[in-house]
Amino acid sequence: MTGGTVEMTGETLEMTGETLEMTGETLEMTDGILEVKDGISEMKDKILEYWDYRSSDYHTEYAKCMDEEMEIWKSLFYEILLTDKKIRAVEIGTGPGILAISLASMGHDVTGVDLSENMLEKAAENARKKGVDVSLVQGDAEEIPLCDGEYDFVLSKYLLWTLPQPDKFINECSRLLKDGGLMMIIDGLWFQNPDGTEKESSRNDRFNELYSGVKPNLPLAKNNTPERITSLAQSHGFEAVSWRFLEDYDAFLERNDPSGHSAGYIQPPHMILAKKISQT
Incomplete structure (x- = not known):
């Protein structure tokens, strides 16, 4: 006008x-x-509404075995970080905060970011129960309200498929990391059957209602393979990219929630590791 x-x-x-x-x-x-x-803003409104709704029950089937889950993540962090020094880390899309809390319990300085304030309340409650300090920040994974180049480690779990613009998220990870900093992405194949066909319904009715117009516009909601994420990371200034299936975590999920595991997982979650290329 x-x-x-x-x-x-x-x-x-x-x-x-x-x-x-x-x-x-x-x-x-x-x-x-x-x-x-615009269309992106409208999609994010629906995404936020859904995850605010899901905050009341998301991952609660594993609440009784949180200590066991935390030990799995701590073992993984010891393996991939290869340092006893205190690092600065940020988990983007922290949800109930299990990974952030696990990392903080090892003595690291950890910030958790999530679009949903309701999810952040759950993360704060879990951190209090475990007696650890985690800084929690409300923010969009594609426009993270944190400063450039201040973090040694950026991680996310089950986030990438939810994003309308995953390229922007990878750029944000690069922006937050110091040169040589490590990015870890954990995700999986959520909406397809073993033969590659799409599941008719993978979530509850609220998901189907709010995501019906959103999911077709999420680039990694379908065929979210580790190879695709690896290629995405390499195209945005990351090197030394590797990936593997998280067999131990998959066994934990199946052991503690067999029906949920059978419905949601056609293969173990995958973890991609990538290092930010030094600019000097």
């Missing part, structure tokens, strides 16, 4: 002297404020 005036009369949007044109965007009224939203 150039010139002119937008007037609100009751619930009616009126124009004085100009024509209002919207292309690929929508107008929404929130608390009396008119907002212009």
